[in-house]
Amino acid sequence: MTPPARTLEPRRDLWLLGALGLVVLVLLAVLIVDRTGDTENTASAPTPEMGPVGDLSRRLDGDPLALGAVDAPVVMIAYSDYRCPFCAKFSRDTEPVLVDKYVDEGILRIEWRDLPIFGEQSMAAARAGRAAAEQGRFWEFGTAVYAASPERGHPDLSPEALRGFAEAAGVPDLDRFARDATGASADQAIYADVLEANAIGVSSTPSFVVNGTPILGAQPVTVFEQVIDAAAGSAP
Structure with a gap:
């Protein structure tokens, strides 16, 4: 006599449970392999150690407000004001040294x-x-402004003066420059920079953050070299 259909249900349930268990084991094995692979990939691609401020770099390819390779191991954020006499001192005395020694070599x-x-x-x-x-x-514009800045006090940066610096910097379309310089299209980006500075407690210029390590003021070039060398030493 053929057994009732209900007597086959326990066997069918056991088979389904066994199949599901096998699927779970396979999935676990795949996850373990993936995580192992991720760990290996992370270990093979170390990142530079960051100072207490953390990584503030944007690394935007083609950013006109940046100098140096987008994948340079060390990034220095420079918070600056065109009317700041110490920013002018940094531009004249220190920045050219850092560009020649580190930026041109792909380090900074x-x-x-x-x-x-x-x-x-x-x-x-x-x-x-x-x-x-x-x-x-x-x-080129910033260099022109700072080259003409006084040793003390703040320069008079009238619209006429700014246009003159643009001309000295080789800006090709001065009429367009004048329109852009008097519009508000850049205000949002400028305010974003100010908010970033405020968020990390920067309220004076010039201030710098080198791979998360702050440098306040137009320090001697040796101070920048020490911090950059230390940051470069921690890079892969």
């Missing part, structure tokens, strides 16, 4: 951040810097 990337703290002319100059960047002459 410098990323500019606007921190306009000396009144409305500082904000106008920040807009002008962004206007020069739109035509590929950002760093």
Whole structure:
């Protein structure tokens, strides 16, 4: 006599449980292999140690407000104001040394951040810097401004003066520069820089963060070299 159909259900349930158990084991094995692979990949690609401030680099390819290779092992964030006499001193005395020794060798990337703290002319100059960047002459513009800055006090950066610096920097379309420099299209990006500075407690210029290590003020070039060398030494 053929047994009732219900007597086969326990055997069928046992078979299903066994099949499901096998699937679970296979999935666990796959996960273990994947995690092992991820661990191996992480171990083979160490990242540089970061200082207490952490990694603030943006590493945007083609960023006109950055100097150096996008994949440089060391990134220095520079919070600056065009009316700051100590920023001018850094631009004239220290930055060329760092560019020659580290940026040109692919070790260092410098990323500019606007921190306009000396009144409305500082904000106008920040807009002008962004206007020069739109035509590929950002760093040349900053160099021109700082080269003419006084040793003490704050320069008078009137619209006429800013246009003159743009001309000296080789900005090709000065009328476009004037329009961009007096518009508000760059304000959001400038305010983002200010908020970033405020978030880490930076309220004076120039201030720097080198792979998470802060440097305050226009320190001697040897101070920058020591911090950059230490950061480069921790890089893969």
